[in-house]
Amino acid sequence: xxxxxxxxxxxxxxxxxxxxxxxxDLPEPGSVEAIAAAxxxxxxxxxxxxxxxxxxxxxxxxxxxxRIMGAPGELLGxxxxxxxxxxxxxxxxxxxxxxxxxxxxxxxxxxxxIADEAGIRDLDRLKAATAALADPRRTSAxxxxxxIETSRPIYYFNAALHSDETGxxxxxxxxxxxxxASEQPMIQRIxxxxxxxxxxxxxxxxxxxxxxxFYRYLKGKTDRTALPRQSPPYWxxxxxxxxxxxxxxxxxxxxKAVHRMFHEWHPTVVHDxxxxxPLMMTWNGTGPYNPNIDPITYAEFLELSFxxxxxxxxxxxxxxxxxxxxxAFAHLYLDSVAMNHNSIGRGYETFGNGSxxxxxxxxxxxDTTMEWYRxxxxxxxxxxxxxxxxxxxxxxxxxxxxxTARRSKEMVRNFYRKAWDSWQKGLTxxxxxxxIPEDQGDPARVAQMIxxxxxxRIEVDRAQSAIQLKEGNFPAGTYVVxxxxxxxxxxxxxxxxxxYPKDGEAPYDDVSWELPAHYHLQAIxxxxxxxxxxxxxxxxxxxxxxxxxxGAGPTYLLKDTGQESLLAARYHLADFExxxxxxxxxxxxxxxxxxxxxxxxxxxxxxxxxxxxxxxxLDFIQVxxxxxxxxxxxxxxxxxxxxxxxxxxSIGWIRYSLDQRKVPYTYLRDEDIRxxxxxxxxxxxxxxxxxxxxxxxxxxLPKIWSPMPFKKTAETPSFGTPxxxxxxxxxxxxxxxAQIQHFIEDGGLMVTLGSGTMLALEGGLVRFVRRSSxxxxxxxxxxxxxxxxxxxxxxxxTPGAHVxxxxxxxxxxxxxxxxxxxxxxxxxxxxxxIPRQWLRMAYCTTCLDGPEDRSGMVMEWGDTDGKPFxxxxxxxxxxxxxxxxxxxxxPVGKGHVVCFNFNPMHRDLNRGDQRLLWNVLLNWQAIIAGxxxxxxxxxxAPAPEE
Numbered sequence: 031x032x033x034x035x036x037x038x039x040x041x042x043x044x045x046x047x048x049x050x051x052x053x054x055d056l057p058e059p060g061s062v063e064a065i066a067a068a069x070x071x072x073x074x075x076x077x078x079x080x081x082x083x084x085x086x087x088x089x090x091x092x093x094x095x096x097r098i099m100g101a102p103g104e105l106l107g108x109x110x111x112x113x114x115x116x117x118x119x120x121x122x123x124x125x126x127x128x129x130x131x132x133x134x135x136x137x138x139x140x141x142x143x144i145a146d147e148a149g150i151r152d153l154d155r156l157k158a159a160t161a162a163l164a165d166p167r168r169t170s171a172x173x174x175x176x177x178i179e180t181s182r183p184i185y186y187f188n189a190a191l192h193s194d195e196t197g198x199x200x201x202x203x204x205x206x207x208x209x210x211a212s213e214q215p216m217i218q219r220i221x222x223x224x225x226x227x228x229x230x231x232x233x234x235x236x237x238x239x240x241x242x243x244f245y246r247y248l249k250g251k252t253d254r255t256a257l258p259r260q261s262p263p264y265w266x267x268x269x270x271x272x273x274x275x276x277x278x279x280x281x282x283x284x285x286k287a288v289h290r291m292f293h294e295w296h297p298t299v300v301h302d303x304x305x306x307x308p309l310m311m312t313w314n315g316t317g318p319y320n321p322n323i324d325p326i327t328y329a330e331f332l333e334l335s336f337x338x339x340x341x342x343x344x345x346x347x348x349x350x351x352x353x354x355x356x357x358a359f360a361h362l363y364l365d366s367v368a369m370n371h372n373s374i375g376r377g378y379e380t381f382g383n384g385s386x387x388x389x390x391x392x393x394x395x396x397d398t399t400m401e402w403y404r405x406x407x408x409x410x411x412x413x414x415x416x417x418x419x420x421x422x423x424x425x426x427x428x429x430x431x432x433x434t435a436r437r438s439k440e441m442v443r444n445f446y447r448k449a450w451d452s453w454q455k456g457l458t459x460x461x462x463x464x465x466i467p468e469d470q471g472d473p474a475r476v477a478q479m480i481x482x483x484x485x486x487r488i489e490v491d492r493a494q495s496a497i498q499l500k501e502g503n504f505p506a507g508t509y510v511v512x513x514x515x516x517x518x519x520x521x522x523x524x525x526x527x528x529x530y531p532k533d534g535e536a537p538y539d540d541v542s543w544e545l546p547a548h549y550h551l552q553a554i555x556x557x558x559x560x561x562x563x564x565x566x567x568x569x570x571x572x573x574x575x576x577x578x579x580x581g582a583g584p585t586y587l588l589k590d591t592g593q594e595s596l597l598a599a600r601y602h603l604a605d606f607e608x609x610x611x612x613x614x615x616x617x618x619x620x621x622x623x624x625x626x627x628x629x630x631x632x633x634x635x636x637x638x639x640x641x642x643x644x645x646x647x648l649d650f651i652q653v654x655x656x657x658x659x660x661x662x663x664x665x666x667x668x669x670x671x672x673x674x675x676x677x678x679x680s681i682g683w684i685r686y687s688l689d690q691r692k693v694p695y696t697y698l699r700d701e702d703i704r705x706x707x708x709x710x711x712x713x714x715x716x717x718x719x720x721x722x723x724x725x726x727x728x729x730x731l732p733k734i735w736s737p738m739p740f741k742k743t744a745e746t747p748s749f750g751t752p753x754x755x756x757x758x759x760x761x762x763x764x765x766x767x768a769q770i771q772h773f774i775e776d777g778g779l780m781v782t783l784g785s786g787t788m789l790a791l792e793g794g795l796v797r798f799v800r801r802s803s804x805x806x807x808x809x810x811x812x813x814x815x816x817x818x819x820x821x822x823x824x825x826x827x828t829p830g831a832h833v834x835x836x837x838x839x840x841x842x843x844x845x846x847x848x849x850x851x852x853x854x855x856x857x858x859x860x861x862x863x864i865p866r867q868w869l870r871m872a873y874c875t876t877c878l879d880g881p882e883d884r885s886g887m888v889m890e891w892g893d894t895d896g897k898p899f900x901x902x903x904x905x906x907x908x909x910x911x912x913x914x915x916x917x918x919x920x921p922v923g924k925g926h927v928v929c930f931n932f933n934p935m936h937r938d939l940n941r942g943d944q945r946l947l948w949n950v951l952l953n954w955q956a957i958i959a960g961x962x963x964x965x966x967x968x969x970x971a972p973a974p975e976e
Contacts, residue, residue, distance in 0.1 A: 068417035100417035131287025193236030195305035236265030268682035305382025309349030315358025349408030456513030461555035481572030491566035530904035540830025542903030550942025577643030584631035625846025670712035719784025730761020775923025831903025843953030
């Protein structure tokens with residue numbers, strides 16, 4: 031340890047540069063001293079940010095806010111940040127402010143544009159130039175060169191997406207001022223050659239919650255080993271970390287705002303600022319790289335990253351590295367809007383404290399070695415401040431901007447060239463197009479997928495008449511994605527399977543995001559160039575299918591063809607009795623599979639059916655009498671969604687999906703579970719995937735932090751949404767676990783998803799199912815390595831892949847709408863053995879495990895007909911997974927527990943899997959009843975139940 035310290039100090043001794051203003055700047059009085067006092071080591075600051083330039087016309091952050099940025103013990107919220115941004119714009123012709131969106135709670139999402147006076151004056155022209163360069167079909171190479179001569183790269187910074195990564199807001203505020211007020215040559219060069227966009231708080235709801243949290247729970251606390259929880263339980267209305275896993279879906283208002291910004295400005299670079307690794311990691315990934323990203327992009331972001339490493343290292347700043355983070359195969363993050371649209375997406379991970387206080391920190395041993403990608407490593411122990419973190423972020427940003435200014439024409443030319451390459455691939459390489467038939471059992475789900483493509487500015491057309499191609503005939507109404515378009519590469523990436531290399535390193539996140547797999551649809555490639563001559567109509571927005579009501583008679587039938595909207599339809603028709611067929615039947619020339627709906631004559635039903643058909647795209651058939659088929663009632667359940675305070679992230683996606691479908695539910699907190707009496711309040715207890723081990727699921731946040739309120743008060747005005755508590759610690763406890771057991775045994779239905787299934791199978795709610803291997807599918811990055819080891823190092827891994835499954839009970843209600851053999855999306859969840867009639871009670875010959883009991887097996891892993899296990903993505907050790915339970919339906923007392931060994935509600939992506947959960951909710955009474963008993967539907971509505 032001593033020898034390493036001596037080596038580190040010696041290697042930097044020659045590089046310590048004086049903290050002086052860069053000519054011709056003059057430092058604002060007191061700024062050099064204040065920055066030096068807030069910086070814990072002279073190696074942790076560069077000359078570029080060691081002072082604040084003085085200005086007689088533009089207010090500095092210190093003058094406006096009363097302190098330097100990165101001062102210990104202080105954090106800026108949205109109100110002060112936005113007030114300063116507007117003051118900066120009011121004082122300088124080099125700055126403009128734009129509102130690019132609003133959060134779920136109504137806060138502004140604000141962006142600054144900074145350039146020299148000419149750049150600000152010509153913003154509209156510069157935006158028009160980048161838009162023209164984004165589409166080489168309407169901008170020839172010669173015209174592009176003329177545009178390039180007078181255009182500029184646009185460089186966008188995104189700050190404070192993850193709210194506990196607290197430093198980037200103040201780094202960007204100081205950067206904005208420096209770019210505006212400094213007159214040193216590097217800054218002038220940036221202003222004259224680049225348009226800089228800065229979003230200082232991209233997730234304003236989370237920022238204000240985090241600021242309130244800091245002042246309530248963290249201020250003044252500097253002993254890292256004794257800190258309470260460092261983050262509020264919510265950063266946004268629905269999710270937590272997953273707000274940065276939303277680029278394909280665009281469900282969050284933050285994501286929508288950044289995407290709108292991108293397609294208005296077409297920035298050359300989107301740079302997202304994060305905190306988690308020492309001392310600064312500039313992203314680009316180790317590979318395998320995604321083959322659908324232009325190779326120019328990979329060269330560009332490698333070049334920018336190595337320039338940053340070189341620049342900061344030359345100024346004596348240790349611990350700056352690149353390459354050794356992520357793999358750059360998946361581009362599903364916020365900055366990926368750039369990677370997927372011919373720009374450069376990149377980011378930093380710096381050594382944030384998650385607090386504004388100065389703390390003594392240990393650097394992992396693995397980050398203290400000299401490597402080719404980290405020429406000067408960090409020391410093993412550091413005293414680290416908010417200003418240290420800011421110094422690295424701002425210095426890195428200036429290095430990137432300077433490199434962009436020096437290579438401005440080249441970068442803009444590359445932007446055009448990548449769009450050209452993508453377009454030309456669609457003209458010269460198969461496939462020429464992808465065809466998506468409208469009628470794939472669920473026109474609404476097809477329309478949803480098409481809507482996501484259109485939302486990414488991928489051009490989608492619709493056939494006006496039948497199409498004849500080498501691959502077959504396609505009817506009028508077929509959707510066509512021609513690939514001779516600038517975003518051809520992204521279209522291919524979204525619409526064809528992923529193939530992660532079997533010999534690749536453990537991926538950072540999902541390895542499959544193929545939309546047809548997620549939606550259980552087909553996108554059929556064609557190599558027939560005649561598709562370019564077919565008359566097509568360009569879509570200008572998401573399609574909206576309208577259902578039909580045909581036939582005559584008082585009874586209505588709805589054929590189950592796998593429609594995802596059936597849950598929403600049930601609540602649209604909540605006032606009416608619906609029965610669900612348990613076997614196939616025929617009515618006239620139409621065959622109806624099990625799961626089809628039967629609605630006998632009821633007052634007001636016709637008008638409700640017409641409205642439901644029109645809004646949800648469902649087709650109903652009127653007949654004279656109900657069919658003679660076994661069926662069961664489908665009463666709307668009272669749903670309770672349990673959201674543990676320890677992890678609100680993944681379950682937020684469930685809440686989002688239910689809210690979007692206008693399905694009512696009761697939000698259940700840990701304390702609500704502890705109180706009990708659940709059976710009087712709900713029929714179904716839904717417990718989603720959580721990033722928690724079994725003990726954490728039960729015990730929650732440590733009670734040593736109690737009381738820890740999360741309520742709106744004068745002191746904490748942002749707390750209390752979307753739920754509040756007098757004390758978020760303690761979890762459900764074992765008393766809460768007992769209350770869940772009482773709920774089930776008294777006739778309730780519990781549904782567990784993903785790692786939430788641990789609670790049921792390993793917590794004693796369901797007996798006789800043993801975990802074989804695996805663990806919580808956490809990322810190895812950001813300090814999760816130890817807790818994810820069981821998952822990441824397991825012999826069997828499915829790290830976000832689409833894999834094959836088989837229904838063991840084809841007529842079980844969960845199977846309605848699906849073929850016997852299908853596929854689902856699976857992450858690295860634990861593996862469970864087939865249930866047994868009992869498990870070992872002691873070590874003796876007659877006390878060992880009992881025989882297997884497959885009666886609770888609804889779905890198993892693998893295709894019993896022998897199809898390849900992986901549909902898209904990759905799997906390792908799949909032979910250990912095939913044949914094990916994927917879905918269990920286990921009786922417990924008078925109730926049942928349904929356990930999913932995957933998450934059908936993954937980030938609002940796998941909508942083709944969601945119907946499995948909807949089937950549980952629609953058929954909850956039949957599932958509790960065990961084997962559904964035969965029933966007859968009466969021709970008139972029965973009397974209402976009491």
